[in-house]
Amino acid sequence: MQDNEKQFTRREVLQHSAAVGAGIALLQPAELLAQVQQAEGGSMNIPTRGYAARDASGFLSPWEFERRSVGDSDILIEIKYASICHSDIHQLRGDWGKQQYPQVPGHEIVGIVAAVGKNVTKFKVGDRAGVGCMVNSCMTCHSCTHGEEQFCDNHETVFTYGYPEQSSPTGISQGGYSTNIVVRDHFAVHIPDNISLQEAAPLLCAGITTYSPIMKAEIKKGDKVGVAGIGGLGHMAVKLAVSKGAEVYAFTTSPGKAQDIMGFGAKEVIVVDDLSKLAPYKGLLDYMISTIPVQFDLAAYASVVKPNGFFTQVGMPKGFEVTLSNIGLAISRVNFNASLIGGIPETQEVVSYCADNKVLPQIQIIKAEQVNEAWDKVVKKEARYRYVIDALTI
Numbered sequence: 517m518q519d520n521e522k523q524f525t526r527r528e529v530l531q532h533s534a535a536v537g538a539g540i541a542l543l544q545p546a547e548l549l550a551q552v553q554q555a556e557g558g559s560m561n562i563p564t565r566g567y568a569a570r571d572a573s574g575f576l577s578p579w580e581f582e583r584r585s586v587g588d589s590d591i592l593i594e595i596k597y598a599s600i601c602h603s604d605i606h607q608l609r610g611d612w613g614k615q616q617y618p619q620v621p622g623h624e625i626v627g628i629v630a631a632v633g634k635n636v637t638k639f640k641v642g643d644r645a646g647v648g649c650m651v652n653s654c655m656t657c658h659s660c661t662h663g664e665e666q667f668c669d670n671h672e673t674v675f676t677y678g679y680p681e682q683s684s685p686t687g688i689s690q691g692g693y694s695t696n697i698v699v700r701d702h703f704a705v706h707i708p709d710n711i712s713l714q715e716a717a718p719l720l721c722a723g724i725t726t727y728s729p730i731m732k733a734e735i736k737k738g739d740k741v742g743v744a745g746i747g748g749l750g751h752m753a754v755k756l757a758v759s760k761g762a763e764v765y766a767f768t769t770s771p772g773k774a775q776d777i778m779g780f781g782a783k784e785v786i787v788v789d790d791l792s793k794l795a796p797y798k799g800l801l802d803y804m805i806s807t808i809p810v811q812f813d814l815a816a817y818a819s820v821v822k823p824n825g826f827f828t829q830v831g832m833p834k835g836f837e838v839t840l841s842n843i844g845l846a847i848s849r850v851n852f853n854a855s856l857i858g859g860i861p862e863t864q865e866v867v868s869y870c871a872d873n874k875v876l877p878q879i880q881i882i883k884a885e886q887v888n889e890a891w892d893k894v895v896k897k898e899a900r901y902r903y904v905i906d907a908l909t910i
Contacts, residue, residue: 815844
């Protein structure tokens, strides 16, 4: 366990709380950031620091704001690491529609539980916990009660940042590029002791987003699987498919990534600097997953899948739209589908699976002040392969 993953016992928390009565404390390394008192008839919001965008430029700068007080079914997590997803950039720059600002991005969040509400049994103070792409839902509909909270039938899924949230002092959910987060306990997962917090962080989005469709594809040993787009999500897709025994063919536009990709266990790397490079692989693959987050010739890539095979798109381009050639798909006879993250039970599953099988992301730790530079590198395909922010630097 890392030195800055200090865990706090319930006794330590209560000792810090004594000065303000029947309260709970938010602990930061080497300091007491805030004491949160939950008294009869009232409560106090929790101060936090983060990096927020103020407009559609997406430029991030320090911002002090408040989280809601810890409710009966909530936990307070002292964030240790938060990693950068291309989705953060798309959303904060308005690629997916008009946004409310200031807004703190980040939905790959890990840390230590610093306080729990009175009804919480899933976590205790000192536990290692993670938060992914959503923080609430109705919890009563068929989807929510069957492990698919992201598809809430009542349209009440609250994604981790930028979504209307009545309980938030800022009016919207605020993400993980920050020092703490208050979340309904159901929407947090346990981080096992056999994985570092910093390596666990990318699993909360990059991991689950690729794991879910790969599991649904029921990949077995010897299957030929293609992965298109080898960035944060794509490199996890390669590693996950390899761990299932697949022969993986990786398609990238970045020649400089080829050696890395072979090191991830791929059978072959195809550098697609021209679509003609796809022709030799026509009808070869059993399945393909694309993490490409921009417009591309989807039908051309799908042509490398066998007739009646499946092609899954998980990358979300600007405007959420991809252009399809109907005749291209008709000729190749490939079944096209798309996938959106995964539910909470499956998110816990992928974290445990990756920890147990050492399917770990390749990461680069950065300071918070480097986040804008890191975003630019993600857009330029220079990330190798997930930037992880050290929350101690916020």
